Amino acid sequence: MPSSKRASPETExxxxxxxxxxxxxxxxxYDTQTSTYITLADVKQMVLSGQEFEVxxxxxxxxxxxxxxxxxxxxxxxxGMPMFSTQMLAQIIRFYGHTMQGLMxxxxxxxxxxxxxxxxxxxxxxxxxxxxxxxxxPDAWAQFLQLQAPVMQSMMGNYLDQxxxxxxxxxxQVQEQxxxxxxxxxxxxxxxxGNKRQE
Numbered sequence: 059m060p061s062s063k064r065a066s067p068e069t070e071x072x073x074x075x076x077x078x079x080x081x082x083x084x085x086x087x088y089d090t091q092t093s094t095y096i097t098l099a100d101v102k103q104m105v106l107s108g109q110e111f112e113v114x115x116x117x118x119x120x121x122x123x124x125x126x127x128x129x130x131x132x133x134x135x136x137x138g139m140p141m142f143s144t145q146m147l148a149q150i151i152r153f154y155g156h157t158m159q160g161l162m163x164x165x166x167x168x169x170x171x172x173x174x175x176x177x178x179x180x181x182x183x184x185x186x187x188x189x190x191x192x193x194x195x196p197d198a199w200a201q202f203l204q205l206q207a208p209v210m211q212s213m214m215g216n217y218l219d220q221x222x223x224x225x226x227x228x229x230x231q232v233q234e235q236x237x238x239x240x241x242x243x244x245x246x247x248x249x250x251x252g253n254k255r256q257e
Contacts, residue, residue, distance in 0.1 A: 077104070077111040081122050088116070102130050161231055 079101070080088040089096045104111055105127070113122045135142060142150075153162045 075110060077109060079111055079113045079126075080116040081113055081126070082116045087113070087126075098126070098130055098133065101126060105130070 078090045079096070080090060082088065087096050087098075087101065088094070089100075101111075101113075111123070113126045114120065115122055134140075153159050156162075
């Protein structure tokens with residue numbers, strides 16, 4: 059009879075080309091690829107380098123990748139220049155439990171990808187002069203933007219168009235969902251006073 063023994067999380071992760079990290083109760087992270095303990099800073103570097111990985115609870119095998127990524131974001135937000143304002147964080151919190159929570163998550167994800175694509179085109183256009191990481195003096199930055207103004211204007215226009223398109227798609231999805239929940243009520247579209255219908 060074939061064995062019913064299930065493969066370990068690290069074996070499954072490796073089979074999918076993922077680097078598997080184990081999280082222990084003492085909050086330490088163990089890299090199964092290098093057989094060493096690592097820190098959140100090391101995980102952040104893995105993210106920055108584009109390394110595919112997943113974090114698993116060492117005891118239960120539950121996936122904890124999102125939890126670790128949120129910890130990294132929290133650390134980044136508490137030092138240096140935060141990316142999210144208090145108002146923006148409050149708005150995000152208000153969407154939890156909201157009927158549009160799923161749609162908003164999808165909208166933000168697609169919008170972020172559009173922005174990443176914009177940044178890549180900008181980096182390619184600058185010939186690698188600006189990659190978003192290296193410091194760029196204000197004078198050099200102003201001079202570069204002045205020379206690249208038409209190109210930048212076009213790229214930003216495309217980004218805003220994509221963002222608008224994503225929002226329109228989200229609105230359409232909401233309308234479709236609303237139709238499935240609420241039947242059409244006769245006479246709902248009342249003609250405003252003074253605008254008589256054509257017989």
